[in-house]
Amino acid sequence: MRKAFFVSSLLAGMIGVTSVASAQDEIVLRGRKKYDSPQRFALEFRFAPYWPNIDSEFSGGARPYHDTFGDRPWARLLAAIEFDWQALRIPHVGTLGPGLAIGYTNMSAPALKMDGTCCSAANTNLEIFPFTGIAVFRVDGFMRDLGIPIVPYAKAGIDVAIWRTWNDGSGTSVAGGIKGNGLSVGPHLAAGVALQLNVFDKGAARQLDEATGINNTYLYFEGMWSGLGEAGGKMLRVGTTTWVVGLALEF
Amino acid sequence: MRFWLALSVVVLSVLLFGERLALAQTVTLQTAGITRVNADGSMVTTKSTTNMNVFQRTNAADCYGLDDKGIEYAFPVSVAMETMPAAHHIEVWAGGSDCTPLTSRSGTTPICWPVSASTYPPNSTVQSIRIRAQDIVSQITNTTKTLTYSAAQSNVCTLTTALSTVTVYFLLLDGTSNPVGTGAAWAMKIKLIGPAPPDPVDAEGLNNTLRVGWTSTNSQQDADLAGYKVFVDSGGVGDGSTTTADASGTPVTTCADGGTDDAGNVLDGGCTTTIVYDASSNGGGGTCSSATLTSGGNAAKLTEAATAPGKTATSANIDGLSNGSSYAVAVAAYDAYDNVGALSNVVCASPEPIQDFWTNYKNAGGGAGGFCTIEGGPFSGSAIGLGLAFVAIAIARRRKR
Numbered sequence: 001m002r003k004a005f006f007v008s009s010l011l012a013g014m015i016g017v018t019s020v021a022s023a024q025d026e027i028v029l030r031g032r033k034k035y036d037s038p039q040r041f042a043l044e045f046r047f048a049p050y051w052p053n054i055d056s057e058f059s060g061g062a063r064p065y066h067d068t069f070g071d072r073p074w075a076r077l078l079a080a081i082e083f084d085w086q087a088l089r090i091p092h093v094g095t096l097g098p099g100l101a102i103g104y105t106n107m108s109a110p111a112l113k114m115d116g117t118c119c120s121a122a123n124t125n126l127e128i129f130p131f132t133g134i135a136v137f138r139v140d141g142f143m144r145d146l147g148i149p150i151v152p153y154a155k156a157g158i159d160v161a162i163w164r165t166w167n168d169g170s171g172t173s174v175a176g177g178i179k180g181n182g183l184s185v186g187p188h189l190a191a192g193v194a195l196q197l198n199v200f201d202k203g204a205a206r207q208l209d210e211a212t213g214i215n216n217t218y219l220y221f222e223g224m225w226s227g228l229g230e231a232g233g234k235m236l237r238v239g240t241t242t243w244v245v246g247l248a249l250e251f
Numbered sequence: 252m253r254f255w256l257a258l259s260v261v262v263l264s265v266l267l268f269g270e271r272l273a274l275a276q277t278v279t280l281q282t283a284g285i286t287r288v289n290a291d292g293s294m295v296t297t298k299s300t301t302n303m304n305v306f307q308r309t310n311a312a313d314c315y316g317l318d319d320k321g322i323e324y325a326f327p328v329s330v331a332m333e334t335m336p337a338a339h340h341i342e343v344w345a346g347g348s349d350c351t352p353l354t355s356r357s358g359t360t361p362i363c364w365p366v367s368a369s370t371y372p373p374n375s376t377v378q379s380i381r382i383r384a385q386d387i388v389s390q391i392t393n394t395t396k397t398l399t400y401s402a403a404q405s406n407v408c409t410l411t412t413a414l415s416t417v418t419v420y421f422l423l424l425d426g427t428s429n430p431v432g433t434g435a436a437w438a439m440k441i442k443l444i445g446p447a448p449p450d451p452v453d454a455e456g457l458n459n460t461l462r463v464g465w466t467s468t469n470s471q472q473d474a475d476l477a478g479y480k481v482f483v484d485s486g487g488v489g490d491g492s493t494t495t496a497d498a499s500g501t502p503v504t505t506c507a508d509g510g511t512d513d514a515g516n517v518l519d520g521g522c523t524t525t526i527v528y529d530a531s532s533n534g535g536g537g538t539c540s541s542a543t544l545t546s547g548g549n550a551a552k553l554t555e556a557a558t559a560p561g562k563t564a565t566s567a568n569i570d571g572l573s574n575g576s577s578y579a580v581a582v583a584a585y586d587a588y589d590n591v592g593a594l595s596n597v598v599c600a601s602p603e604p605i606q607d608f609w610t611n612y613k614n615a616g617g618g619a620g621g622f623c624t625i626e627g628g629p630f631s632g633s634a635i636g637l638g639l640a641f642v643a644i645a646i647a648r649r650r651k652r
Contacts, residue, residue, distance in 0.1 A: 054612070062615035068608040112606040121455035121462045124607035165609045170458065173609035178620040180609035229619065236619035 039086065039215045039250050042099075042138070046080040048224065048244040050105045052128065053237045068124060069107045078105040078128075078242075084136045086250075094139040099155070101132035111167060122168040128238045130161040130228065132188050143216075149196035151218065159188040161228045163238050184229035184238050192222025194248055218248040276432020277331050278341065278421050281377060284327040285437070287313075288381065290320035300558070301477045301587045308440045310588045311551055313384045314408035321385040321405065328380050328421050328435065330373040338426030341371040343380060343419060345387050346396075350420040351430045357398065364390040365400040366419065373423055382419060388441055391415050408443055414475065414588075415441040445592030446476045446584035448547075454580045454600035459573070461600050463557070464566040465582050475586035480555035481567045482594065484541040484579040541579035541597055548594045550583035572602045 054065040069076075080103025087097035106127035110119035134157025142148040165173045165180035173180035197217045198205035208214050221243065228239030285306045287295035297312070299305050305313075306324070316322040328341065344350040346363030355363045366386040371378060389403035390396050392410055422434040449465035456462075463481050543553065557567040572578060578601065581594040604610075612619070 054617075057617060057619075058615055060616075064608065064611035064615045064617065068611050109608075111608075114604050114606055116606065120457060120605040122457045122605060122607075124605070124609075126608055165607070167458070167605065167607050170460075173607055175610045175613035178613065180612075180620060182620055184619075232618070234619055234621050236617075 037209050037213045037215060037251075042082075042084040042086060042136075042248055042250045044080075044082040044084070044101075044220070044246055044248045046078070046082060046101070046103065046244050046246040048078045048080075048242045050076045050078040050128070050242060051240050052126075052228075053230070053239055053241075057232070057237050068111075069109045069126070076105055076107050078103050078130075080104070080130070080132075082132070086136075086138070092145055093141045094137065094151075094153075096135065096137050099132075099134045099136045099157075101130075101134070103130045103132070104128070122170070124165070124167050124173070126163065126165045128161050128163045130159050130226065130238075132159050132226075133157050134188055134190075138194075143196055147199075149199045151194040151196060153192055153194065153220075155188070155190040157188045159186050159226045159228050159239065160184070161238050163236055182234065182236060184235040186227035186230050186235075186239050188224070188226050190222050190224040190244070192220050192244070194218035194220035212251070214249050214251045216250040218250075219245070220248050221245055276423065278373075278423050278433065278435040279329050279331070280421055280435035280437060281327040281329070282437070284377075286325045288323050288325055289317045290323065291317065295322050299589055300560075300585075301589060303587055303589070307438065308442070308588050309384045309388060310590045311408055311443045311445070312589065314388055314443055315405055315551070316384070319405035319408075321383055321408070323381045323383050324387075324419075325379045325381045326419070326421065326437065327377045328371070329375055329377045330423060331375065335373060335431075336425065339373050339431060340424060341373055341380075342422050342424055342428075343367040343371075343382055344422060345390075345417050345419050347391075347415070347417060350418070351422060351434055353429055356428065361396045361398055363420070364393070364396045365398065368400045368402070380421070387417055387419060387439065388443070391417060391441060410443050413442075417441050440588065442475070442586065442588040442590060445551075445590035446586055448584060448593050448595035449479065449582050450595060452580070452582050452595045452598055454578075454598050456574075456601050456603040457568070458604045459571065459602050461569045461572060461578060461580060461602055462566060463569065463580050463582060465595065466565065467562070467584075475588065476562045477585055477587045478558060478560035478562070479564055479567065480550065480583050480585055480591060481557040481559070481569060482544055482550060482553050482581050482583065483556040483569050483572075484543045485576065541581075544579050544581045544594060544597045546581070546594060546596045548581075550581075550591045550594050553591075556580075574602045574604055577601050 052065065055063040058064075080101050082099055082101035084099035085097045086095035089095050104127070106125060108123045108125045111122050111124040112118055113120050134155045136153060136155050138151055138153040140151045143151055161184045163182060163184060167173060195218060197219060205217070208217075222245075223242075224244050225241045226239035229235035229237035230239060287305065289295055295305075295313075295316075297305075313322050330341070343366050344356055344363045345366045346355060348355065348362050350356055350363035355361060356365075366382050366389075367380070371380055383403065385403040385405065385407050386400075388410065389407045416438060418436050418438045420434055420436050423431045425431050449467050452463065452465045454461050454463045461483070465479065467476075556569045559565075559567040569578075569580070577599050579597050579599050581597045583591050583594050585591045609620075
């Protein structure tokens with residue numbers, strides 16, 4: 001009986017998760033004040049070194065990406081912005097919801113002459129424009145219930161990237177009659193931890209909430225894997241495994 | 252009584268006719284109707300590349316015109332009333348200062364010169380008075396002006412004066428050349444030389460393209476500099492040290508004869524693959540000559556292959572060339588008056604294909620490309636901007652609640 005009651009209560013609690021419409025307005029948890037505005041969304045500004053896995057297509061040792069753009073992943077920066085909807089709140093656990101990210105990165109290096117010597121007067125360029133659709137699970141129970149300003153999270157979804165390669169002063173590159181542009185698709189996985197910044201100045205955080213509705217601000221560090229084009233075929237393998245840092249806002 | 256009657260008539264006459272007399276003494280120039288014509292009467296159709304009013308300037312091309320005869324400016328002129336003494340007539344003079352006073356057009360120190368052999372009747376209907384550009388230019392630098400008209404020749408177009416302002420005056424004069432009433436005037440800017448050429452100039456070969464670069468010299472940094480024109484001649488010759496050349500850049504493979512063994516089997520002598528181009532590519536040494544381009548030469552009558560507007564321009568691409576062919580290139584600066592200066596040093600270069608990322612990728616056997624291709628350049632800015640706009644709207648709507 002007790003077990004049944006406990007299970008049913010737990011289920012009721014989970015089933016009873018609410019959208020963040022009005023219920024959250026009344027939430028009062030340890031460490032939170034009643035003045036907090038509703039929290040529905042998250043916005044992330046994302047920055048990551050980007051090294052596309054193009055050369056992984058070649059098992060015989062050819063490295064066209066490395067040979068062209070060198071071996072400096074730190075010089076290639078991916079800048080992105082992600083918008084998440086915290087559709088579901090699981091009490092005492094966290095939030096779950098969809099998100100959408102848009103990013104951009106490009107690489108540029110002097111092209112070689114046809115005899116392989118360096119360098120031509122023109123740069124050869126590659127740009128990658130990834131879109132990401134993901135589900136985001138944030139565990140902010142530690143922060144909300146225990147006052148620990150750490151929010152681990154995990155993401156899973158799909159990446160779609162538009163890419164193009166061209167040379168200075170010319171349009172899209174063509175080799176063997178095939179244009180150097182296209183679309184790549186692949187899975188996206190990520191996990192990270194965010195440090196809430198409100199704890200460092202609660203007064204400022206409260207004022208920010210009152211003025212703009214921003215409930216929390218975070219600095220975060222994330223490990224990310226993008227399998228763009230890993231399925232092969234006509235898709236260029238522009239995915240990568242990298243780390244991401246950035247600023248996140250919840251509002 | 253009679254006295255007062257006569258006085259009334261006089262006063263009434265002055266009131267009625269005095270104003271008409273004043274109007275008759277005004278020469279009117281219809282500035283909107285000024286045109287430019289060649290010596291053969293055909294209209295000049297060239298337009299300014301710097302948006303300058305071509306009717307208020309004379310540059311070197313205007314001065315030379317077709318067959319070195321120079322262009323003419325056709326000025327629509329009229330006078331308010333036709334009835335006036337028979338000796339009244341219109342003369343056209345030019346000068347840096349007001350030509351109306353008789354002293355400007357006579358004596359030992361005149362400051363104006365005649366730009367037309369003809370005199371014109373003071374017609375009330377519009378008449379077109381054509382004045383030659385060479386005549387306007389002719390006595391700019393003369394310390395002593397010649398008061399007798401003589402048609403100028405194209406040699407006046409070599410004047411190396413700086414920018415000058417000359418005003419053409421349409422004067423209504425009486426029989427003693429004294430001015431009557433108010434004449435009309437049209438101010439013009441005269442500049443006959445272009446800026447100095449950039450130095451140095453270099454050229455590099457790209458795929459079917461030459462990239463020409465230059466450094467502007469201090470002498471070019473004047474207020475008139477407006478940009479650069481690049482000229483190309485396909486008759487350029489390099490030092491001709493080519494051994495084997497493939498204009499497409501395709502590797503050329505040569506295999507040595509390894510002979511045969513005792514059994515008659517062919518032995519492998521080994522193969523080497525090279526890509527060799529004409530040594531004149533990338534300006535690498537050797538003699539570079541051109542039939543049409545010479546360092547310091549006159550570029551005014553050449554057709555440019557590329558234009559780089561702006562004082563700070565330092566390069567331009569010439570597209571549509573043939574890989575492996577040698578070309579001679581030179582650069583000239585132009586000013587706001589559309590004067591093209593002298594040519595720079597002449598360099599030779601050959602376009603050649605480059606080994607870009609996509610070529611490397613395909614040569615390695617890469618299979619990507621052609622999957623749902625999307626044309627166009629980078630559009631990250633617009634898409635991220637849309638994303639930010641979406642977020643901003645979401646925040647704004649939350650704040651309203």
